[in-house]
Amino acid sequence: MKHLLRRLRAELFATRADAALSLVLISLISLGAIGFLRWAFTQAQWAVVKVNSTLFAVGRYPVEQQWRLWLLTALLIAASGATWGLIRAHPRPDRTGVLWPRNDRLAVVLLSLIALALPLALDLSLAIAGRWWGLTVLLVVCRWLAGRFGARLSPAGQRLAALVWPVLYLVGMVLISGGLGLVTVSPSEWGGLMLTLLASSFAILLCFPIGVLLALGRRSDLPLLRWGSVLYIEFIRGAPLITLLFLGQNILGFLLPGGLAPDRIWRAAWVLTFFAAAYLAEAVRSGLAAVPRGQLEAARSLGLSYPKALQHVVLPQALRVALPAIVGQFISLLQDTTLLSLIGLLELLGTARTVMANPAFLGRNGEVYLTLALLFWGCCAALGLGSRALERRLDPHALPSAT
Amino acid sequence: MAPVPPADPSPSPLPAPKPPWWRDRRVVPWLVQAVVGLLVLLLIAFLLGNLVRNLTAAGLLLSWRWLQQPAGFDISESVLPFNAQLPYWRALAAGLVNTIRAVLVGLVGATLLGTLVGMASFSHNGLLRRLARVYVEVVRNIPLLLQLVFWYFVVFLTLPNGVAAIQLPGVVLAKSGLYIAGLGEGLRWMGPSLVNGVWQAPVRLSVEFGSLLTGLIVYSGAFIAEVVRGGIAAVPKGQWEAASSLGLNWFATLRRIVLPQSLRVIVPGLNTQYISLAKNSSLAVAVGYSDLYSVAETTLNQTGRAVEVILVLLAAYLTLDLLISALMNGLNRLVQIRER
Numbered sequence: 138m139k140h141l142l143r144r145l146r147a148e149l150f151a152t153r154a155d156a157a158l159s160l161v162l163i164s165l166i167s168l169g170a171i172g173f174l175r176w177a178f179t180q181a182q183w184a185v186v187k188v189n190s191t192l193f194a195v196g197r198y199p200v201e202q203q204w205r206l207w208l209l210t211a212l213l214i215a216a217s218g219a220t221w222g223l224i225r226a227h228p229r230p231d232r233t234g235v236l237w238p239r240n241d242r243l244a245v246v247l248l249s250l251i252a253l254a255l256p257l258a259l260d261l262s263l264a265i266a267g268r269w270w271g272l273t274v275l276l277v278v279c280r281w282l283a284g285r286f287g288a289r290l291s292p293a294g295q296r297l298a299a300l301v302w303p304v305l306y307l308v309g310m311v312l313i314s315g316g317l318g319l320v321t322v323s324p325s326e327w328g329g330l331m332l333t334l335l336a337s338s339f340a341i342l343l344c345f346p347i348g349v350l351l352a353l354g355r356r357s358d359l360p361l362l363r364w365g366s367v368l369y370i371e372f373i374r375g376a377p378l379i380t381l382l383f384l385g386q387n388i389l390g391f392l393l394p395g396g397l398a399p400d401r402i403w404r405a406a407w408v409l410t411f412f413a414a415a416y417l418a419e420a421v422r423s424g425l426a427a428v429p430r431g432q433l434e435a436a437r438s439l440g441l442s443y444p445k446a447l448q449h450v451v452l453p454q455a456l457r458v459a460l461p462a463i464v465g466q467f468i469s470l471l472q473d474t475t476l477l478s479l480i481g482l483l484e485l486l487g488t489a490r491t492v493m494a495n496p497a498f499l500g501r502n503g504e505v506y507l508t509l510a511l512l513f514w515g516c517c518a519a520l521g522l523g524s525r526a527l528e529r530r531l532d533p534h535a536l537p538s539a540t
Numbered sequence: 541m542a543p544v545p546p547a548d549p550s551p552s553p554l555p556a557p558k559p560p561w562w563r564d565r566r567v568v569p570w571l572v573q574a575v576v577g578l579l580v581l582l583l584i585a586f587l588l589g590n591l592v593r594n595l596t597a598a599g600l601l602l603s604w605r606w607l608q609q610p611a612g613f614d615i616s617e618s619v620l621p622f623n624a625q626l627p628y629w630r631a632l633a634a635g636l637v638n639t640i641r642a643v644l645v646g647l648v649g650a651t652l653l654g655t656l657v658g659m660a661s662f663s664h665n666g667l668l669r670r671l672a673r674v675y676v677e678v679v680r681n682i683p684l685l686l687q688l689v690f691w692y693f694v695v696f697l698t699l700p701n702g703v704a705a706i707q708l709p710g711v712v713l714a715k716s717g718l719y720i721a722g723l724g725e726g727l728r729w730m731g732p733s734l735v736n737g738v739w740q741a742p743v744r745l746s747v748e749f750g751s752l753l754t755g756l757i758v759y760s761g762a763f764i765a766e767v768v769r770g771g772i773a774a775v776p777k778g779q780w781e782a783a784s785s786l787g788l789n790w791f792a793t794l795r796r797i798v799l800p801q802s803l804r805v806i807v808p809g810l811n812t813q814y815i816s817l818a819k820n821s822s823l824a825v826a827v828g829y830s831d832l833y834s835v836a837e838t839t840l841n842q843t844g845r846a847v848e849v850i851l852v853l854l855a856a857y858l859t860l861d862l863l864i865s866a867l868m869n870g871l872n873r874l875v876q877i878r879e880r
Contacts, residue, residue, distance in 0.1 A: 148666030155665050162667050361573040365580065375858040377819035379833060380850065387846040391594040392587045472683035479685070479826060486686060493693075502693040510682045510690070517681035 176503075185501040186508050187260045189492050193508075196328015196483050202320060205312045206331065211272060212308065216301055218276040222283025223290070223298060224530075237284075240526075245280075249273055306342070324402040328483035330512070332402070336484065337471045340409040344470075347410070348417030353447070355418065356425055366418070373415035378473055382408050382480050405477050413470045420466050424459025425451070457531050464524035468517045475513075485509055595847065606843050607632075613838055615830045617746050628839055635835030636856055642752055642831060643818045643860070649757035650817060651810070654764025659794055661769050672765065679762035685823050687759055692751035692827040699747070702737050718745040748829040752821070760817045767809035771802035803875040811868035815861045822857070832856055 149159040186193070195206055225241065252273040256266030290298065313335065315321035327335065354366030373381070385408035390398040398404065428451050436446035456463070478487035489505045492498055498505075561567055595601050611631040614624045618634040619641055660672040679687070697715065699706065705714035710721035712732040719741035724730035732741035745753075775798045783793040824831035833853065840849045 151664060158665055159667050162665075162671065166671075359569050359573050361577050365576070372858075375815075375861045376854050377822040377833070377857055379822050379825070380853045380857065383833075383837070383840075383853075384850050387840065388591075388850060391591050391598075391846070394590055395594070468681070475683040475685040476823075479823075486683075486689070502689075506686060506690045506694060509686055513683055513686065514678065514681045518677070521681070 181504050182501060183504055185492065185498040185504050189488075189498075190259050190261065192492065193329050193485065193488055195331045196488060197326050198328070198331070199320075199322060199326065202315075202322055205319065207268060209309050209312045211275060212305060214272050214276050215279045216305055218279030219283040219287075219298070219301075222280040222285075223287040223295070225284045226287030226290075227295070241280075245277055248276065306338075324400045327402065329488045330485055332477075332482065332484040333471075333474050336402070336406045336409060336477060337467075337474050339406045340413050340470055341467050343410045344413035344417050347414035349421050349452070351414060351418035352421035352425055355422055370415045370418050373412055374419070378409075378412055378476055379479055381412055382476060384408070386480050401480075402482060405480065405482060409470065409473065412473075413466060416466050416469075417463060420459050420462035421455065423462060424455035424457070427458040428454045460528055460531070461524060464520060468520050471516060471520070472513065485512070591847070598844075600844060600847075602847060603845075604848065606845055606848075609843075611839070612842065615835065616828075617749065617830060628843070631835050631839065632832065632852060635830060635832040638829070639821055639824075639831040639833075639856075640860070642749065642756070642821045642824060642829070645753055646756040646760065646817055646821065647814055649753065650760035650764055650813075653757055653761035654813075655768050657761060657765035658768025658772060659799075661765070662772055662794070664790060676762045676765055679759055680766075684755065684759045684820055685826055688751060688755035688823055688827050691755045691758075692748070695754075696747040696751045702739075703734065705739065707732075712739055712741065714739055715747065717747060718750045719743070720745070746829070748824075748827050751827045752824045752829045752831075755823075755827075756817060756820060759820070760813055763813050763816075764810065767806055767813060768802070770809065771806035772798055774805045775801045804872075804877065807868060807872045807875055811865060811872070814864050814868065818860050818864060819857060 150156040195203065198206065221241075225238070252269050256269050261269075311317055311319065313322065313327065313331070314324070351366045351370060354362040355370065357363050357366075382405055385404045386401060389404050392398075399407070432454065433446055433451050436450040437443070441449065474484055475486045477484045478490060481487070483491060486509065489509055493502060493505060562571060592601075607629040608627050610625050611628050612624050613631070615622050615631065615634050615638075617638070619637045620630070620634040622630060622634045657672045657675060660668050661676075663669050663672075699713050699715045701715045705712050710731055712719040716739065719732035719739045720743040721729065721731040722742035724742040730742050732739055734740075772794075779797055779801065780793060783797040784790075788796065821831060822833040825834040825837060828834075836849050836853050840846055843849075
């Protein structure tokens with residue numbers, strides 16, 4: 138208590154001017170907080186979020202086919218839990234392997250609380266709330282199983298386990314769009330958070346190889362490759378995303394032979410991919426610039442071919458340096474998917490606009506936009522946290538620690 | 541460095557087998573470039589061929605004559621005088637001027653806000669420091685488009701009108717617009733006044749422009765604050781200590797010692813942020829402000845001239861970016877350390 142008081146005094150009331158500033162700030166913050174709480178609990182009508190929660194989650198996806206999305210969610214959660222557990226079961230050699238470090242326990246408690254509170258706050262039926270609780274249990278169980286038995290996995294087994302993710306992505310595409318005996322659900326019926334995540338994950342996965350190639354091209358000694366990459370990167374970075382999306386919607390149809398142009402959603406996803414690749418290339422380039430030239434020369438003199446030297450020596454170091462910038466690009470890509478609403482696609486923000494066009498929910502903008510803001514903030518902050526954890530894990534100079 | 545042929549210690553009786561010509565080190569670079577160049581050329585030829593064929597089929601082959609036809613739509617708010625009888629090129633020009641107006645005011649506002657917040661994150665006051673962090677972390681993790689529609693629909697469109705409008709000294713915020721004091725008729729200083737239930741003032745900004753500006757300034761301000769923070773952090777700690785041992789207070793230290801030195805780290809970062817602000821101004825279409833993109837969209841819907849409209853858009857934004865870059869590079873040369 139005494140310690141706390143002393144710290145408070147040093148931080149807030151060190152001098153007279155500081156004290157005055159602190160008092161002004163404290164009163165402003167409390168006024169704002171009281172005003173917001175009063176609005177949130179007396180004036181705001183949160184029914185608009187509760188009633189439309191399915192719409193916000195999956196858009197107009199046919200109700201009788203929604204079990205496929207539940208199945209996909211379950212698969213994704215199981216895979217995430219297993220990955221999480223495997224990472225803990227295989228700590229880096231310089232760290233003591235603790236199966237349940239404090240951060241993990243905290244994360245599990247936090248996730249359980251969210252999973253417990255959210256369905257209640259949204260007034261979901263018991264059947265649906267139950268599914269969410271089941272999924273949380275699934276996450277913890279997979280995490281525990283993989284952590285408990287994952288250490289026995291051979292290196293080859295680990296590589297095989299990592300293959301689960303690409304396979305899962307393909308399975309997910311089939312589950313969402315249909316085919317292979319499932320009823321087809323056309324992209325025009327996709328929407329909400331599902332479309333946001335689908336578009337951003339598609340773009341993130343595909344822009345990565347393109348961006349790395351462009352970055353290598355920009356640093357290449359071959360003039361044609363270098364100038365080609367520079368031209369592409371600078372052209373894309375000079376144009377606002379909305380004009381490129383506009384280009385994708387209005388001109389792509391002319392650029393391809395009749396009938397070959399993909400659906401509007403896929404056009405937008407491809408534009409996002411090529412847009413993000415240019416920015417990613419710059420992030421990767423900064424990483425490449427941080428790797429001393431001697432690394433490549435040493436690798437080459439050991440007899441590695443140029444591609445092998447890049448793959449085993451240069452790129453691992455460059456990508457580690459560039460990691461924060463790369464994740465920063467992914468975060469802004471996730472945010473950029475909101476622009477799809479401007480070309481008439483019903484991702485989260487587009488869904489919100491259709492909801493607000495409904496006379497029953499007229500003027501409920503504040504509630505909806507605040508909810509979306511919270512959702513985006515949560516996703517982006519989680520990505521940022523994940524990136525920092527990964528950075529620490531990959532840091533070659535990190536000291537051994539128990540946590 | 542030219543490769544030095546290694547001295548062969550033990551001359552082998554058999555010469556090393558000559559590699560096939562396609563693995564010759566003099567040929568490989570050319571081979572790679574030729575293959576890549578050919579592929580890219582083929583792709584471009586394929587796309588352009590389709591474009592010409594499809595455009596011919598649609599009767600939309602490249603032409604600029606439509607620019608002279610009357611636009612037929614009005615622009616709600618324009619610095620350049622404009623009406624529906626004027627041709628399309630005048631509409632696009634009016635949109636461009638509106639864009640430049642938003643970008644210019646946005647740049648100044650975001651720079652001020654960002655600098656203040658960046659400075660605040662080095663304050664002695666723990667509360668102010670944390671507030672600056674919270675602002676940056678909240679704003680950067682929420683999409684700009686979402687913030688813009690929030691400002692427009694939730695803040696500016698719910699402002700009261702008439703007598704109930706929010707009145708601050710020299711500024712009145714109402715649903716019908718933002719009224720700011722300025723030089724009125726006869727070069728007299730005039731504040732906003734209520735005439736027959738309608739606010740009047742020398743300077744009136746529409747709520748659309750107001751929300752766009754607020755959104756852009758708050759969003760870019762957070763990014764600029766990070767740039768400024770990085771720049772200040774790059775100044776060695778000894779500079780702070782030396783200044784305070786000379787008796788300078790916190791503000792004077794920042795203003796006279798630290799900020800001038802941090803400029804050479806800050807200016808290149810600002811360049812990036814300014815360009816992205818200019819590009820982000822194209823989101824004005826979401827709040828109903830008639831910027832270049834929004835005029836271009838209307839033009840496309842009326843004329844169907846997709847390729848020409850896109851070319852105009854891309855050229856305009858690229859020029860704007862290059863202008864900003866050129867200005868910032870000039871500024872950068874000014875603030876770099878000059879050594880003899």
